[in-house]
Amino acid sequence: MPRLRGSSLRRAAALAIVIVGAVVFLVRLVDVQVVSAAALNEDAKGKRAVPVTISSVRGDIVDRNGNVLATTDERYDVQLSPKNTKLNDGKFWRPDPERGGAATVEVTAQQAFAEIGAITGQSAEEIQKIVDDALAKNPKSDFAYVKRGVDLTQLSALKELGIGWLTFETQYRRTYPNGAVGGNLVGFAGQDEKPQSGVELSQNECLTGTDGFETYERGADGVTLPGSVVVQKKAVDGGDVQLTIDRDLQWEAQQTINQQVQQTSAEWGYLVIMNVRTGELVAVAEDGSVDPNDVDASDPSKREARSFTSPYEPGSTFKAITAAALIDQGAATPLTQNLTPDYLEPEPGVRFGDAFPHPPIQWTLTGILTQSSNVGTAMLGSSLSPEVRYDYLQRFGIGASTQAGLPLEDSGYLIPVANWDRQTAYNTMFGQGVSSTIVQTAGVYQALANGGERVPPSVVRSCVAADGSERRLDPGDSVRAVSGDTAKQMMQMLETVANEAWFKDIIAIPGYRIAGKTGTAEQVDPATGAYRTDYVNSFAGIFPADDPQYVAVASIAFAKSGDGAEAALAAFREAAQATIRTFQIPPSSGQYEPLPTEY
Structure with missing residues (x-):
């Protein structure tokens, strides 16, 4: 009996151990599969999951017709996992295309390096060095670039190699299909598409998208596990910016101004074309504009939109402001008579003269404008107080930036009237002692051509988001510069100028009536603080004069050979002819009726 009892106890103890073990196992199993399952799965996933950025695409910049001026090309960075190139003694297997089916072929890391290099233009030794350098810094290195910026053809060939430790990331590079055309306005982007200038910079908020990201899981050999890719956040591409230019x-316009600058050996030249009704700039041309694809090849001083950033004293084109103020204030009419000498000293220490010697001539206000007489302009203009004349300069947009949609802009130089000295009070009547950008000057003539209403100029029309919604740029409110009747009389005077002055044959376009005014202005030399002895020559013209559609202003600075004035006039004519062709402007109707210039 004792022996039987001992045997029973042993069996019971063994059974108890089994039961306890089973309970422990069951508890652990429940903990793993139920209680801690989520945490363990997440931990395992975290060790295998790889996050990848889904890059958004920067929006395009297009012209008024949708032609692309700036866009983003896809390029691809080739990457590898240095540590995984050492797995299995640097060997891996891939399908054998010759035998087909499930057959595989062994590939060494050195063979893979040679295959990769044959596509990327690198030697196997170069790629081996990339791996060795990465592992020397970090024996567990999981990332190194092989080649950045390969194209789609190279990418496809690399993927066909079937190398598990080779990965790819999409990158984007800014390109400019039309090169220097509009480069001064479009601007350019630097490394990683970071905007540097122009619309690229001013409209960056519209152009920039929002990146997304996805995750995938990979095995110990670095190969992506099938079906493991999960998009966590979708990328939202940037919007497109539409400009007003054609x-x-x-x-x-760029060809025209470059040609005139080269022919006259001028320091610079600008040419702008503006829609009379909308204020939209359809061309903003400057000599030597930057090609955003090759910024370093351009003159650093010519990389911005100088039509907005570089003001200069306009000269006689501003006599139109003085004449308009006189008429608007009821102080003169186009036929007001004035016996005009060629030189005047209205008060001690204040003196100025006309560009050519002449005896006192009986000119009307129209004649004074036609002959571009400084003396006659000042004699009649001085009937208005400096405060009134200052007010009209402001009404025409002088001294204020245009807010046309570019990041950099100079408002020009307009001294507060309280600080005008005696000479400035006279000089401002004929465009000296004050400065403006060429776009501001175009705005003066746009107002006169538009019934006296100045519409703020614009170069950016809208931002179209990735979802198709459109946001129009608000250029600001229109300003009543002068009355409609004053503007009508000014158009008659400016058409008389264009048809009676010495340059009438240079600007003539058969079938189209032209109105406009020349300008010849001295400029202050920053080095000396004194006026230079050469000039900036300009012409501001309106066409057709009987039904104004567009304004074009051309300026040629400091011509060293040839005639700068004739170059500016020729640039205007070519710009007007190109605009007429582009927008199919019908010929003028009715006959030009000149106003008397003398009495």
């Missing part, structure tokens, strides 16, 4: 007209 690409083809912009090209013609």
